[in-house]
Amino acid sequence: MTQALQAATPRPAPEAPYYLAVGNEVELFLAAHRARMPVLLKGPTGCGKTRFLEHMTHRLYRGAEAGTRAGIDSPLVTVACHEDLTATDLVGRYLLEGDDTVWMDGPLTRAVRDGSICYLDEIVEARKDTTVLIHALTDHRRILPIEKRGEILPAHPDFLLVLSYNPGYQSVAKDLKPSTRQRFVALEFDYPPPEVEAEIIAHEADIDVPLARDLAELGKRIRNLHHRGFDEGVSTRLLIYTAQLIVGGIGVREACVAAICRAITDDDEVQRAVTEVATTLLP
Amino acid sequence: MARVEPSRNDVAALTAVALDDVARVLEIYVEAMLARPAEVRPLGDLASGDRSRAGHVDLEGAAAAGRPTTDGAAFYLPEQIERFGNPCGNFMVYRMAVLHQLGGVLFGTYRRGPVRFADFFAGFDQPGLARALFARLEGARIDAALARTFRGVRRDLLRLIDDALESTPPPASDRDCRPGFELQPHAGPESPPAPAPRRRSRGPSREAALSHLAGRLLMAQRRLVAVPALPRGRGSGDVDPAFDSTVRLKACDEGGGRGAGAADPALDLPDEAARLLLRGATVEDTRRAVRSLYRVFASLRPGAGPGRVGPFGGRSWCRRSRTGVRRRPGSAVSSTCPRRPITAIRRRSGSSCGASGPNSRPRSNCGTTWRRARWLRA
Ligand SMILES: Nc1ncnc2c1ncn2[C@@H]1O[C@H](COP(=O)(O)OP(=O)(O)OP(=O)(O)O)[C@@H](O)[C@H]1O
Ligand SMILES: [Mg+2]
Numbered sequence: 001m002t003q004a005l006q007a008a009t010p011r012p013a014p015e016a017p018y019y020l021a022v023g024n025e026v027e028l029f030l031a032a033h034r035a036r037m038p039v040l041l042k043g044p045t046g047c048g049k050t051r052f053l054e055h056m057t058h059r060l061y062r063g064a065e066a067g068t069r070a071g072i073d074s075p076l077v078t079v080a081c082h083e084d085l086t087a088t089d090l091v092g093r094y095l096l097e098g099d100d101t102v103w104m105d106g107p108l109t110r111a112v113r114d115g116s117i118c119y120l121d122e123i124v125e126a127r128k129d130t131t132v133l134i135h136a137l138t139d140h141r142r143i144l145p146i147e148k149r150g151e152i153l154p155a156h157p158d159f160l161l162v163l164s165y166n167p168g169y170q171s172v173a174k175d176l177k178p179s180t181r182q183r184f185v186a187l188e189f190d191y192p193p194p195e196v197e198a199e200i201i202a203h204e205a206d207i208d209v210p211l212a213r214d215l216a217e218l219g220k221r222i223r224n225l226h227h228r229g230f231d232e233g234v235s236t237r238l239l240i241y242t243a244q245l246i247v248g249g250i251g252v253r254e255a256c257v258a259a260i261c262r263a264i265t266d267d268d269e270v271q272r273a274v275t276e277v278a279t280t281l282l283p
Numbered sequence: 284m285a286r287v288e289p290s291r292n293d294v295a296a297l298t299a300v301a302l303d304d305v306a307r308v309l310e311i312y313v314e315a316m317l318a319r320p321a322e323v324r325p326l327g328d329l330a331s332g333d334r335s336r337a338g339h340v341d342l343e344g345a346a347a348a349g350r351p352t353t354d355g356a357a358f359y360l361p362e363q364i365e366r367f368g369n370p371c372g373n374f375m376v377y378r379m380a381v382l383h384q385l386g387g388v389l390f391g392t393y394r395r396g397p398v399r400f401a402d403f404f405a406g407f408d409q410p411g412l413a414r415a416l417f418a419r420l421e422g423a424r425i426d427a428a429l430a431r432t433f434r435g436v437r438r439d440l441l442r443l444i445d446d447a448l449e450s451t452p453p454p455a456s457d458r459d460c461r462p463g464f465e466l467q468p469h470a471g472p473e474s475p476p477a478p479a480p481r482r483r484s485r486g487p488s489r490e491a492a493l494s495h496l497a498g499r500l501l502m503a504q505r506r507l508v509a510v511p512a513l514p515r516g517r518g519s520g521d522v523d524p525a526f527d528s529t530v531r532l533k534a535c536d537e538g539g540g541r542g543a544g545a546a547d548p549a550l551d552l553p554d555e556a557a558r559l560l561l562r563g564a565t566v567e568d569t570r571r572a573v574r575s576l577y578r579v580f581a582s583l584r585p586g587a588g589p590g591r592v593g594p595f596g597g598r599s600w601c602r603r604s605r606t607g608v609r610r611r612p613g614s615a616v617s618s619t620c621p622r623r624p625i626t627a628i629r630r631r632s633g634s635s636c637g638a639s640g641p642n643s644r645p646r647s648n649c650g651t652t653w654r655r656a657r658w659l660r661a
Contacts, residue, residue, distance in 0.1 A: 214434055221315040228311060273311035276378050280316070283434040 016063065019048065019055035020200050022192045029056050030065075032185045038138040038161040040181065043189025046235025048200075049164050050078075050121070052189070057117050069115065069158050077111040078119045081126040087133055090120075091146055103149065108133065112144045115158030123163040124176055131180060137161055138183040194220050197236055205243030211283070215239045218281045222260070228270050234260055252282045299365035300373040309381050313358060316385055322357040323381070326350075329359050353384040355393060366446070375439050382436065386425040389432075391566045403570060412580055413573055415493060420576075421569045423500040424559040430508045431562060437508040444505050448498075489583040496576075499552045503560055553579075 032039050033056075041049040054076065059065060061075035069075065079090065092106035111118035120126070123134075136143050142155040163184065165176060191197065194216040202212035216239065223233030238260050245255035256278035261271040306323045313321040326349055351360050358381055364373040387393060398406075407413040429436045487495070555572035558564060 210434070221318075224315050224318040225311060228314075269308045270311055273308045273315060276308070276312050277315045278435070279439075280378070280382060280433045280435045283437075 014062075016058040017051060017054040018203055019051050020192075020196060020203075022048075022189075022196055025052060025187050025189070026056070028185070028187055030060075033060060033160060036142075036157075036160060038163070038184045040184035040186040041162060041164040041189060042167055042186055043164075044166060044191065044232040044235065046237030047189045047191050048236060049189050050119075053117070053119055053162060060117075072115055072158065074110075074114065074116055076117050076119060077107045078121060079107050081120055081122045081124075081130075083125055083127070085126040085130065087127070087129040088148075090126075090130060090133060091144070091148070094148065109144060109146065109153065112137070112153055112155045112159050115156030117160045117162055119162045119164070121164045122166065124165060131177070134161070134163075134180060135183065191219065191223065191233065191236055197239065200236060201239050201243050204240045205247055207243045207247055211246070212243065214282050215243055218256070218260075218278055221277050221281070222264070222274055225270065225274070228265070228267070234264050238263055253279060256282065298367070298369050298373060299363050300370050300377060302360055302362045302377070305374060305377055309358070309360070309377060312378065313381055313385060316382070317388065324357050324359050325362045326352075326359045327362065328357075351380040351384060353387065355388060358384055372442075376443070379436075379439050379443060382429060382433075383422070383425060386429045387421075390425055390428045392421055392425065394566065396567060396570075398570070407577060407581075409581060412489070413577055416496075416573045416576055416580060417569060419493065419497050419500065420556055420559055420572050421566065423504060423556070424564050424566075424569055426504055427507055427560040427564070430504075441505065441508045444501050444508070448501055448505070487583060489580055489585050492580060492583050496552075496556065500556060500560075503552055503557060507560060 029039060029052075041053065043049050057076040061069045061072055079085070088106070090106045090108040092104050092109045094101040095104050105113065108118050108120075110116070120130075120134075123130070133144060136145055137155060137159075138161055142159070144153040144155065145151075146153055192200065194213070197219060198209065198213040198216035201207065201215050202209050205212070219234050219236070219239045226233050242255045242259040245259055246252055250258070253275065257271075257275055260278070261274045264274070265271055302323070302325055309323045310321060313323070329352070349361065351358070353359065360377060360380055364376045366376050367373050404410040404413050404417075426440060430440055553572075553576060555568075555575050559568055559572060
């Protein structure tokens, strides 16, 4: 169970994962990291939060600034939170191995011990008992209480906790409590402006710049409809998917319908209108 | 057993698109394109005197002529379109009509300039003629800008232009339609409109000349949009095909001495008009072109009726060639042509676009149904 939850990032490639900065998020993150301040990444789906963190992790653990951190095997431990995720899943549990029980670190414990970055993706989805862990790790104490072992684990000096949170579709009940929220430096992400987004699409899908520009423009226009039943508009991720379908030989209109229109809404008329916008913008 | 052929009305009933059925889609479309909510309303609302949001350059004229128009907040469209023999084509006509109006908003037709529209037209002896010129020239400028800005527009614009050119009635004689720009002294860009010279007793009528101008604008427009798309691949699309053809038009313009029209008979356009199709042309350029062309047109004798305007303009486009022979553009509409579209129209046959086509249902007695090119223009 625990293993299934944790997706330790494989050893990073020699080159940092591609990330195109939109504002001053890189500088802010570096400064926060220097002071070991926990970071909250806010923003809509598919706008680059995960990619940003992968990029920053590479810089801090494999790049010129790595220093001793270069020896840390799994610099980024990502946990996709969901409504059944408990504190135990994060911290660890005893497992039966033959006649013995052996302790198995959860992803959070492993990161705290090793000095990795632990990324709790969509933290508001997790059970409330995880809050206790987060609070203890994100104030001056920097400790992880491991209740089952009666152990208090001090965090490795390089350990950093990063949460992501999508304000767009959270109900009030699931909102982050102020006492949690105010332990983090918050970086706000949004879909990039068309020029930047076009560059990202062109890079990620390996398409020509004019088509990437058209797709970015399409994204911008669809986002004008944010209140029409889909709060987030269309993600950069979907625009990249569309471009990849086109590269794969699918017609422009069909690609838009499959990767964008049907994905963002079930309202037939909104789908139709978005298809017409795509027809207008794309060759 | 006798086979029952479907009548034209049956076909129209199956393929026509009603505004009621597509209004919400169009509203969402406008909202996406313009980043603000907009309403789509039947043209009848204008005709019935609802001009609560007036302010448009020619709301009155549009209401009278049954052309799509906008006051910025609402987009007024015909209640039904049955121009093509399939619902997709007819829906495309709606989309392009809305887009043309949007173009006016996006490319500055309504931008507050140094002179208000009303004052601008009032400064001419014959404000109606100035308006007619403005409508044709500004409409062409907007279409050129749309085709340059949105790469998907070209395809549909071409289809509309071809349909418009194809359904043009035969000219009495091309020479009868030419306004003879070369004979007229050119007004300076900012010179005030000159009083109309004495009318000639012979030569083209004003309507024929306007129609000729519209036809030449269509042909020039066609050149701009009919550039084959470049093969796609990384880096290969860096040259915008529209830009490329713009450059060619400009080259014509620069090399031709007397203007774009001089270099190529198909582009027999006065410089002022040709320039409006180029990148960077503004509504001020249109006003300038109106000022300078007005003198030429004001000197012509008034004719029998309104002439063709183009894919987005014109209200007397009533009959397509029975022989199917492609007619020459730039001709005047026969004076016997009724202004309202007649019902006995040979329909363009076309394939159905399948389940994705808009829901269409027959409309009887529609006040504003477009069968042929009864179109917009500011
Ligand atoms: N600024 C950027 N630079 C480079 N790539 C980007 C950028 N923004 C988005 N992307 C691309 O968009 C894709 C989706 O981004 P990512 O997975 O990081 O989104 P996310 O914000 O984590 O979404 P979610 O909230 O759904 O997890 C990435 O795989 C990447 O290709
Ligand atoms: Mg993510």
